[in-house]
Amino acid sequence: MFDLRLSPEQLEIRDTVRDFVAREIRPQALAPARLEAFERPLLAGLLEAASKLGLRTLALPEDAGGAGADALTCCIVTEELAAGDPDIAAVLAHTAALGPLLERGPFLARFLEDDRFHLALAAGVGTAQDGGEWRLDGVATAVPNATVARLFVVRNGSGALLVPRESPGISVREQAGDWYHGSCGEVTFSNCRVPAANSTGAVGSIAPVLPAISLGIGRAAYEAALEYAKVRVQGGKPIIEHQAIAAKLGGIAMRLEVARSAVWRAAWASDHPEAVADRSLPDLSLQAVAEAFAPEAMLRAAKDAAECFGAMGVMRDMPLHKFVRDARICLHS
Amino acid sequence: MDFELSDEQRAWQAKARKFAKEEIRPVSLERDAIEDPAKTWDWDLFIKGSKLGFRTLAVPKEWGGEGTDFVTQALVMAELARADSAISKSFSQCWKWSHLIAQSCTDEQKERFLKPFLADDTFVLGKGISEYDAGSDNRLPLDDPRAGLKLRAERRGDEWILNGVKAYIANGNIGKLFFIDARTDPTVPLRQGITLFLVPRDTPGFRSGKVFNKSGWRFYQNGEMIFENARVPHANVVGEVNGATRKSGGGGGDTTGGDLFGDLELAANALGICDDACGSALKQMRETRRFEQQLVQLKLNRMHALTEALRSFVMRVACEHDRRIHSPNAGLAMNFSTDAVQEVTELYMDLCGGTPHADKLARDSFIWSHLAGDTVQRLKVARRLAR
Numbered sequence: 001m002f003d004l005r006l007s008p009e010q011l012e013i014r015d016t017v018r019d020f021v022a023r024e025i026r027p028q029a030l031a032p033a034r035l036e037a038f039e040r041p042l043l044a045g046l047l048e049a050a051s052k053l054g055l056r057t058l059a060l061p062e063d064a065g066g067a068g069a070d071a072l073t074c075c076i077v078t079e080e081l082a083a084g085d086p087d088i089a090a091v092l093a094h095t096a097a098l099g100p101l102l103e104r105g106p107f108l109a110r111f112l113e114d115d116r117f118h119l120a121l122a123a124g125v126g127t128a129q130d131g132g133e134w135r136l137d138g139v140a141t142a143v144p145n146a147t148v149a150r151l152f153v154v155r156n157g158s159g160a161l162l163v164p165r166e167s168p169g170i171s172v173r174e175q176a177g178d179w180y181h182g183s184c185g186e187v188t189f190s191n192c193r194v195p196a197a198n199s200t201g202a203v204g205s206i207a208p209v210l211p212a213i214s215l216g217i218g219r220a221a222y223e224a225a226l227e228y229a230k231v232r233v234q235g236g237k238p239i240i241e242h243q244a245i246a247a248k249l250g251g252i253a254m255r256l257e258v259a260r261s262a263v264w265r266a267a268w269a270s271d272h273p274e275a276v277a278d279r280s281l282p283d284l285s286l287q288a289v290a291e292a293f294a295p296e297a298m299l300r301a302a303k304d305a306a307e308c309f310g311a312m313g314v315m316r317d318m319p320l321h322k323f324v325r326d327a328r329i330c331l332h333s
Numbered sequence: 334m335d336f337e338l339s340d341e342q343r344a345w346q347a348k349a350r351k352f353a354k355e356e357i358r359p360v361s362l363e364r365d366a367i368e369d370p371a372k373t374w375d376w377d378l379f380i381k382g383s384k385l386g387f388r389t390l391a392v393p394k395e396w397g398g399e400g401t402d403f404v405t406q407a408l409v410m411a412e413l414a415r416a417d418s419a420i421s422k423s424f425s426q427c428w429k430w431s432h433l434i435a436q437s438c439t440d441e442q443k444e445r446f447l448k449p450f451l452a453d454d455t456f457v458l459g460k461g462i463s464e465y466d467a468g469s470d471n472r473l474p475l476d477d478p479r480a481g482l483k484l485r486a487e488r489r490g491d492e493w494i495l496n497g498v499k500a501y502i503a504n505g506n507i508g509k510l511f512f513i514d515a516r517t518d519p520t521v522p523l524r525q526g527i528t529l530f531l532v533p534r535d536t537p538g539f540r541s542g543k544v545f546n547k548s549g550w551r552f553y554q555n556g557e558m559i560f561e562n563a564r565v566p567h568a569n570v571v572g573e574v575n576g577a578t579r580k581s582g583g584g585g586g587d588t589t590g591g592d593l594f595g596d597l598e599l600a601a602n603a604l605g606i607c608d609d610a611c612g613s614a615l616k617q618m619r620e621t622r623r624f625e626q627q628l629v630q631l632k633l634n635r636m637h638a639l640t641e642a643l644r645s646f647v648m649r650v651a652c653e654h655d656r657r658i659h660s661p662n663a664g665l666a667m668n669f670s671t672d673a674v675q676e677v678t679e680l681y682m683d684l685c686g687g688t689p690h691a692d693k694l695a696r697d698s699f700i701w702s703h704l705a706g707d708t709v710q711r712l713k714v715a716r717r718l719a720r
Contacts, residue, residue, distance in 0.1 A: 179687035234469040244708035321548035
């Protein structure tokens with residue numbers, strides 16, 4: 001059995017998010033003034049609106065109050081969001097992926113109620129048991145969601161600790177520059193203590209949502225180029241009717257489809273761990289395949305799309321330069 | 334076959350290297366990071382360079398310029414671009430059009446325009462061809478009279494009245510003198526219906542519009558030019574009326590001002606970026622002790638191979654230009670420089686990450702996509718091969 005059909009639920013959530021992106025995100029994220037500005041602060045209002053759609057708690061099981069989405073659904077949602085704004089997509093993807101850890105702990109109610117309650121995984125922090133508490137010390141660098149997180153997840157042996165942002169001994173510093181999507185920073189834990197009750201199960205692998213961000217960027221670039229190629233007339237006809245441009249657009253579409261296949265296959269593999277044992281899938285990190293393939297293919301796609309726009313492809317009040325830059329960030333961050 | 338440079342060529346190269354290292358490099362990232370595109374330009378730096386001869390490098394000696402050959406020009410562009418591609422282009426853009434003045438203007442026009450250009454360190458040149466609805470159609474002209482640039486020039490007595498808008502014009506907002514391609518006969522195909530005019534900044538009816546905000550080459554200015562009943566004396570017509578393509582294209586039927594110099598310019602500038610990326614990557618890989626990794630060595634190998642291939646191509650084209658050998662090589666070198674500079678800067682980012690420097694090189698080299706390596710520029714060269 002080889003079945004590539006999406007479920008009715010997956011199709012529905014894709015349509016919902018696509019519509020939200022078209023109506024709410026794109027008009028703000030791709031407004032010329034925002035495109036031109038060097039600083040692009042996170043669109044906090046849109047993050048909240050996305051949370052109200054259930055995208056922050058996307059992967060939390062349904063009986064805990066989430067949408068119970070599997071890895072494939074998370075990738076679909078992430079691509080849709082990234083086609084509007086990779087920053088929003090990245091923040092939500094990280095929070096959603098860590099959400100299931102809160103299912104049975106003391107933070108579930110806050111997580112569900114507060115649309116601004118985001119999560120971050122802080123790696124490389126030392127933990128030590130001290131009476132009925134755990135003590136945390138160390139510096140985690142390049143932590144996605146560092147500046148927006150209300151709760152940090154810190155690996156602890158085979159499980160993890162949930163550490164609220166307001167715990168004494170935590171300081172956060174935003175990462176310099178803007179070579180990342182969403183939020184990023186350094187988190188320092190210094191004699192930070194949490195009760196043993198904050199222990200939780202193992203941190204699962206974050207589904208291939210990061211390459212899914214690059215898919216969204218590539219698709220936005222492709223759609224922009226396709227639309228423009230139909231209306232821009234040079235050489236006596238719409239430029240899409242010239243072989244040179246048609247072949248370029250065809251190449252972009254091809255890369256997009258192949259990259260999406262790689263990402264979805266990795267997501268499906270993560271949802272069906274038994275598929276390796278039954279020899280349906282190779283014993284190989286399909287996530288690594290997707291992570292290596294998609295961002296590179298999407299940078300090429302974004303560059304080719306920008307070229308269709310001539311000089312406008314490098315102008316800051318147009319979205320193409322941002323698509324190219326966003327694709328580079330996916331490849332090199 | 335002789336690859337050795339003359340003493341004079343080496344002297345210019347050394348002078349450019351010194352100026353690039355001491356004056357350009359220290360301000361490169363700083364100017365690039367200025368948010369307002371109209372404020373990235375640095376007159377002090379430009380005047381310093383002008384006083385050293387980098388603005389007037391291409392003006393023949395008999396008219397009071399430096400009179401350098403193409404090989405020297407290529408060497409200087411690459412040296413300056415190694416410190417900052419956009420700043421190098423800001424100087425060489427003046428050479429491009431001083432070549433045109435020297436080749437195409439009458440002695441009377443040279444007297445009126447070349448002399449003030451030589452005397453004034455802030456005298457910057459430009460050329461207006463592109464319009465919002467005419468980009469590729471100017472590069473690959475059609476037989477349909479409706480295709481191509483629309484800016485209209487109509488004769489009234491001893492004057493021409495210009496109406497229309499030019500877009501994406503280098504130095505459009507700061508230049509003191511422009512070559513402007515205008516339609517003087519809208520009923521015939523582009524090739525037969527445009528005339529080239531010399532338009533000084535203070536021409537009545539001409540004004541600058543918006544300054545374009547580019548993602549790369551931020552130092553290098555680019556503006557919109559608006560003509561509303563602008564009055565240009567007939568004495569400012571370059572060559573013959575309806576003969577712009579013959580003059581600016583050197584007989585090649587090229588209406589984009591791509592004289593001998595233009596294609597070489599982009600290839601030589603790209604070479605400077607490649608040298609910068611190679612040098613920076615090698616240095617960082619040694620310092621961070623990552624050089625031992627095979628994948629690092631393979632990437633460094635590829636970067637250097639492309640860079641040296643480009644250098645060979647650039648110097649060969651420059652040498653052919655000096656011997657007045659016309660061939661499609663200049664165009665091919667320009668096309669190839671796009672592939673080389675983008676792959677090299679991307680490999681540099683692979684090795685060193687998205688640092689502000691790697692990011693700038695990637696943004697600067699992406700400019701080549703629409704100037705030097707787009708499909709139209711490649712088609713144009715292919716058609717020349719078949720002629």
